[in-house]
Every structure is written in structure tokens, then in C-alpha cells.
Amino acid sequence: MDAAEQKQLLREMLFARRFEERCAEAYHERKIGGFLHLYPGQEACALGVMKVARPGHDYAITGYRDHVHAIACGAPAREVMAELFGKETGSSRGRGGSMHIFDPTVHFMGGYALVGGPFPLAAGLAKGIQMQGTDQIAICFLGEGANNQGTFHETMNMAQLWKLPVLFVCENNGYGIGTADYRAAAVTEQYKRVCAYNMAASKHDGQDIETVMEAARTAVDFVRSGQGPYFLELQTYRLRGHSMSDSGAYRTKEEVETWAQRDPLLLYKNKLIERKVISEEDYRDMEKSVLDEIENDIIKFAEESPEPRVEDLEKYVLVEGESQ
Numbered sequence: 001m002d003a004a005e006q007k008q009l010l011r012e013m014l015f016a017r018r019f020e021e022r023c024a025e026a027y028h029e030r031k032i033g034g035f036l037h038l039y040p041g042q043e044a045c046a047l048g049v050m051k052v053a054r055p056g057h058d059y060a061i062t063g064y065r066d067h068v069h070a071i072a073c074g075a076p077a078r079e080v081m082a083e084l085f086g087k088e089t090g091s092s093r094g095r096g097g098s099m100h101i102f103d104p105t106v107h108f109m110g111g112y113a114l115v116g117g118p119f120p121l122a123a124g125l126a127k128g129i130q131m132q133g134t135d136q137i138a139i140c141f142l143g144e145g146a147n148n149q150g151t152f153h154e155t156m157n158m159a160q161l162w163k164l165p166v167l168f169v170c171e172n173n174g175y176g177i178g179t180a181d182y183r184a185a186a187v188t189e190q191y192k193r194v195c196a197y198n199m200a201a202s203k204h205d206g207q208d209i210e211t212v213m214e215a216a217r218t219a220v221d222f223v224r225s226g227q228g229p230y231f232l233e234l235q236t237y238r239l240r241g242h243s244m245s246d247s248g249a250y251r252t253k254e255e256v257e258t259w260a261q262r263d264p265l266l267l268y269k270n271k272l273i274e275r276k277v278i279s280e281e282d283y284r285d286m287e288k289s290v291l292d293e294i295e296n297d298i299i300k301f302a303e304e305s306p307e308p309r310v311e312d313l314e315k316y317v318l319v320e321g322e323s324q
């Protein structure tokens with residue numbers, strides 16, 4: 001990447017971080033209701049993989065920690081925020097909320113609350129691509145906790161058997177809510193679990209975005225070339241709680257602080273400063289412009305958008321196969 005591209009990538013990481021922090025504030029202001037799962041600490045995973053894939057062309061699907069994935073696919077950040085605010089202009093017209101961002105126009109297929117639910121849906125997307133014979137791929141981003149679901153094993157088997165064009169990205173942050181991986185899984189190195197299905201797999205540092213991009217390049221090329229599925233494990237850490245109601249009592253301050261030193265945003269910022277691509281002053285200016293965009297464009301749009309109308313309560317509800 002040239003200097004301008006590196007700067008742009010840093011801005012996207014910073015934007016993702018500040019967007020999520022602003023969501024937390026809006027939640028405390030009671031502008032966002034329901035469950036809210038934030039992404040700080042894991043940005044290099046979704047942004048790194050989608051930088052290498054083809055957003056808007058390839059399909060992506062994920063769980064409930066989905067805002068940044070949607071934006072990385074090209075969903076307008078305004079519409080993601082409006083969805084969180086429950087507004088009619090939101091990506092799911094305010095009916096879905098944080099866990100159900102959905103934007104088929106950019107091939108972002110959601111946003112699901114059921115842990116492990118997206119695995120077979122991703123395989124279905126990949127089967128559709130295979131039948132149509134296009135050069136697209138389906139990308140399924142999920143946490144390591146999801147790999148303990150039956151859907152994981154059923155999907156890995158079928159994906160490999162049918163050589164589906166699907167990339168599984170395991171964002172291994174070490175915890176499923178408050179349960180450490182070693183307390184729930186017999187094998188904690190997730191990439192090893194798919195060797196039972198003869199699936200190509202590898203594990204990488206999920207904090208360094210350039211490492212993620214390099215690993216994703218190999219994985220994406222493999223899947224796109226028709227060789228079948230690939231399982232990419234990225235070791236990462238969420239710097240905040242599982243959701244807004246998490247006290248964090250299950251992990252030590254020292255552990256969080258150690259991981260904070262490998263914060264993906266700081267790692268990349270420091271790299272660019274060392275390479276003299278940016279200065280501290282440039283970073284401050286970048287931060288100002290990101291905060292300005294979030295406040296004066298994105299939040300403003302969400303605040304000023306209309307609520308869904310009561311008369312439209314049943315609109316988009318499917319009854320006996322018909323949309324009302």
C-alpha cells in the first residue's frame with residue numbers, strides 16, 4: 001500500500017473505534033436500547049479481511065458484534081447508526097437494532113443473535129455462488145465460542161465435501177461472554193479443529209492489520225480460485241465487555257492492560273509514525289475529522305430521522321409467504 005492508502009486504512013480503524021465508543025455514549029444517553037456488543041480491540045480482523053476481499057461483491061455475514069463488519073462491507077455508517085437508534089432510515093428500517101444490521105445492497109447479509117447461526121447461512125450463500133458460477137466468495141466472521149455449536153461441525157463437513165467458496169474467519173478473542181475458551185473447548189487452537197474435515201486452515205496475529213491482510217490474501221485467493229473453503233483463525237482481544245451489561249469480573253486488570261498494549265489501532269498508528277507516513281499532529285487532525293463526521297453527520301442523521309410509524313408495525317412481516 002502506498003502512503004495515501006495506509007493513511008486511509010488508519011482512518012478507517014480510527015473511525016471504527018470512535019463510532020463504537022460513540023455508540024456506548026448513546027446507549028448511556030438511552031438513545032440506543034436493547035443489547036449492544038461493541039468491537040474495540042478487534043478492528044484489524046474485519047477491516048483487514050474486507051480490505052483484501054471485494055466489499056459489495058463478495059458476501060459477508062456475522063454474529064451480533066456486527067456494526068464494523070457492515071461498514072467494512074460498504075453499508076453507510078449513517079444508516080447503521082440510525083438502525084441503532086431504531087429509526088426508519090436504519091439499515092433494517094429500525095426494526096432490527098444492533099444485532100440485526102442487514103444491507104443486501106452491499107452483500108452484507110447480517111447480523112444474527114443466535115451463536116453459530118450464521119455458519120450454515122454462509123454455506124448456503126456459498127452454495128448459491130457455486131451454482132451461479134461467479135467469482136464471488138462468502139465470508140463468515142464469528143467468535144471462537146460459536147465453534148462449540150453443532151452448526152459449526154455440520155457446516156465444516158458440508159463446506160469441505162462440496163468444496164464451497166466460503167472463508168470462515170474465526171475472531172478468537174478468548175472469551176464467550178465470561179467463559180474463557182479453555183473452560184468450554186477441548187481444543188482451544190481453533191484452526192486445528194477443522195483438520196477433522198481436511199479443511200485448509202491457519203492461525204495468525206489478529207492485532208496487526210498488515211499481518212491480517214497478508215493472511216487474508218492467501219485465504220481469499222485460495223477460496224476464490226475454487227479450491228474450496230478456508231478457515232482463518234485470528235487471535236485477538238476485545239478491550240471492552242461482552243456487551244454493555246458486562247462487569248468484566250472474569251478477567252484481570254493486568255490481562256486487559258497487557259492486551260491494550262497490542263491495541264490494533266495503536267500498533268498501526270505507531271507503525272505509520274515510525275515510517276514517517278504520518279506525524280502525531282496528522283493523527284490529531286485525523287481524529288478531529290473523524291469525530292466531526294461522527295457527530296455532525298452520522299449522529300445528526302440518526303437523531304433527526306423519523307421513528308417507524310405505528311401504522312407500519314406489520315410492514316415487512318412475512319405471513320404465509322407473503323409480504324404485507
Ligand SMILES: Cc1ncc(C[n+]2csc(CCOP(=O)(O)OP(=O)(O)O)c2C)c(N)n1
Binds near residue numbers: 143144146173175
Ligand atoms: C444459540 C445461542 N446460544 C447461546 C447464546 C448466548 N450467547 C450470546 S453471546 C455468547 C458467546 C459467544 O462467544 P463468541 O462466539 O466467542 O463471540 P464473541 O462474543 O466473543 O464475539 C453466548 C453463549 C446465544 N446468543 N445463542
